[in-house]
Amino acid sequence: MSASQQDGGVPNLYDERMIRIRKAINLEPVSQIPVIYMGTAFSARYTGRTMARYCNDPNVSFESNLETCERLGVDGLNLLASGLIAPILSAMWMSHIAVPGRELPDDSLWQVQEAEVMKAEEYDTLIEMGWQAYVASYLPRVVDMAEFGANIQFMQENTGRYLGILREKGVPYICMGATSTPFEPLCGARSMPEFFADCYRRPEKVKAAMDVMLPDMIGDGIGLAAMTHSIGAWVGGWRSASALVSPKIWNELVWPYLEAIVNAMWDKGLVSVLHLDQNWTRDLARFNELPAKSCLFNLDGFTDARKFKEILGDRFAMLGDVPPTLFAAGTPDDIHTYVHDLVRDVGPTGLLLCPGCDAPINTKPENMEAFVAAGREFGGGVH
């Protein structure tokens, strides 16, 4: 219950939107399907700021995202970072991120520079040292540690202030902290070709490393959700998608860890926002092993949303899944039709409308505005 409700008052805009978001996640009927924003680089473009400013000043980044939400009139944010994006992505991808205004032209997109930074023999090092200590020794290879440390300090000092501004402006957020299965940082550190080969050549070693990493990755999700007073945490999966890995790898090196993270978060009352990039359709049925409503499926258009509804729709809600390609290359009519069909087939309960993955930098503004308008038009359901 919100503070205003406890006071016996009428819920303010923030509370009204947050209540609707929570209801949608809990598969309860809503008066209007929540329309959620997920975008980073697009925010800079939409608000007339260069990528260099967006990537090098966390206040500019926050202001761009907030201004975008306000101008669009969305009901909330999927995930918001309260610091510089490049150091955060570096730690998630275990890779160097080339940044606009430094290695890249001022108004270009940052780029993950994936390479085989971690060598195969370092699995043993990781297992011996533990994950946190290994990461501390690894990160200087891919990120400026002075900037990384300053960014963490900035987030610790400013997250509370940002949360206050979001509340004041009536823009709730679903999560502000992120974690992933061990598969993802290992894949980034080793590079995808090398790591996928490791899954065939030395699966026991990979598994042993993942077992060491898991408690810390659970701790990240729970800790960040608590620190940011969030519904839950963003739990990412991008290279571990069913379309990318064989069933054997998925069953042994992806699923057990995903299941453990979701269950541990749920034990603390936290929802896992499963940010599942690429196509996970093959393994959807497996998610029925998880507690109902413990997850919110954040899909990007590759996973079959209709199959999701059929297999999991009576136990879990979906957040998505308007494809990034449609935002960049489609028309407002395409977006209108996509949202109509999505609401018809997946909603109106258990659905939160959102750009899949992350609205790309070259999203046409008219497409983003059409997305919000369609969300409002069909937000009561399509009959």
Place this chain on the structure above:
Amino acid sequence: MSDELARALADLEEQKVEALVDERLAAGADPSSILASSQDGMRQVGERYEEGEYFVSDLMMSSAIFKKVVARLEPLLVGTTAVSRGSVVVGTVRGDVHDIGKDLVVSTLRASGYTVTDLGVNVPPDRFVEAIRETGAPVLALSGLLTISFDPMKETVEAVEAAGPRSQVKIMLGGGPVTEQVRAYAGADALGADPPSAVRLADEWTKVA
């Protein structure tokens, strides 16, 4: 007909493949025949992928094994004339530095007997045009993982068009966000949604080219 080496490669048995290659070389086998068996194994991998039995990780593992075989055979193949099935120019377009999907297509095309000119990543349109002119390749494969690759793909197609008769070069697009809508926008001829599709398109186009 599939032999033991081809089957081992198709089953992704890396150590067995290496042992069989060594065994055949020690027995005096023609390196070209060993390469042909390996290519047959890669063909079977592609079939299993298309039948839904294999996934991207299986393609990548087969590619890693095949590269090892080629590295072992290459010094022994010097001076022999391999029959190429055709020439293909491949690259990730300007502004995008992602190479994993592109590399997988390159190795699959090579395993299928194509001569591939790999231009790498962040390739400007005029470099593609230059490579087509140099190699006479009738097939161009453009890759991109980010949506910002759509415009450079279109610009590359236009540059190829401006440089000569468009009908002499067939262009395919590949990469996660690339859809039929993007293909139409860029003016390319087809989508090579995955490495086996890229090979199938190259087969089709080099036959008529």
